[in-house]
Amino acid sequence: MAMSESDTRIKAYFSEPKPWRAELATLRAILRDTPLTEEFKWRSPCYCFENANIVTLWRLKDCCALGFFKGVLLEDREGILIAPGENSQSMRKVEFTGLAEITGLETVLKDYIGEAIELEKAGLKVSFSKHAPEFPGELIDRLDEDPEFRTAFEALTPGRQRGYVLHFSQAKQSATRISRIAKCAPRILEGKGLHDR
Template sequence: MSESDTRIKAYFSEPKPWQEELAALRAILRDTPLTEEFKWRSPCYTFGKANVVTLWRLKNCCALAFFKGVLLKDQEGILIAPGENSQSMRKVEFSNIADIAGLQTILKEYIGEAIEVEKAGLKVEFRKDAPELPEELIDRLDEDAEFRTAFEALTPGRQRGYVLHFSQARQAATRISRIEKCAPRILEGKGLHDR
């Protein structure tokens, strides 16, 4: 466990929503062979070099999210996709300590299964159906060879994230604005949520 990482200390000690619930989830995770790290502004628990689970502080709840949750059996039916386009990750949401205490044994079983998934080297089969590119993005790709090269060099997941972000805007002007705001990140080879 990474006791010396000040970001982890701050995450669990700053007075923010869901502190008690996140501390309870952390206690469960610290009783596993996972290593505690800090990634994407949250505690992340790894096995070897693989991300296994992460903790999220959300607006209406907190969550324990499994990176390859779709591969878990989920016999209790507690896992949900974080979003409609989530292909791999699955989460369990909590809004009180009692729910965490009631699921503690099951959560440990799910975490153990997630570790076994990593030990076995299992991979998630991602859909190959790429979302349709918005017209404004096609225009930008056609007009700017450097931008096209950078966009095509992104991983498929990063490309998909940008396309979904751009496509969700209803008006063309908003789509163009989003593309312009994201262009520097794309040129740096970063995904929408990368730091």
């Protein structure tokens, strides 16, 4: 595996005395035994095949996880993949709360990683739902009032637009939605998604 050992962010990620350190190191060792390259994206190690994102590692509050970017396309013969959120169309993850779970699934994980690489080689794509979430009125108002903001928002990828719309819509009160839009406006004007660095 081609590794980005010189990337201090990757070194820090695996050496920080934070939860799931041993579990993430074990998952990393499994990934080292594949043809994937290691990069650092979205504040986590990301494993790629010919510049395409295949899997990522996550340190979560209650567990750590191995996330497959096109996980919805995997056969999931063992029934271990779950969607990270109710709006996840492509990503699927496997959660772990102990080393024994990881070592017990090592062969299965390698098979899933191999299948994910083969899907990428075959050029398979995820069919995303064309149903766009409804824009909250506060966002429509901002788009109508601010042409620069509208241009920047419309220039975002559909996925980034969707992420913002969902984030804004989840607020129950209008004042909170307005506040969220104002807080995110500088990122939108920079062409960044909600979770981009």
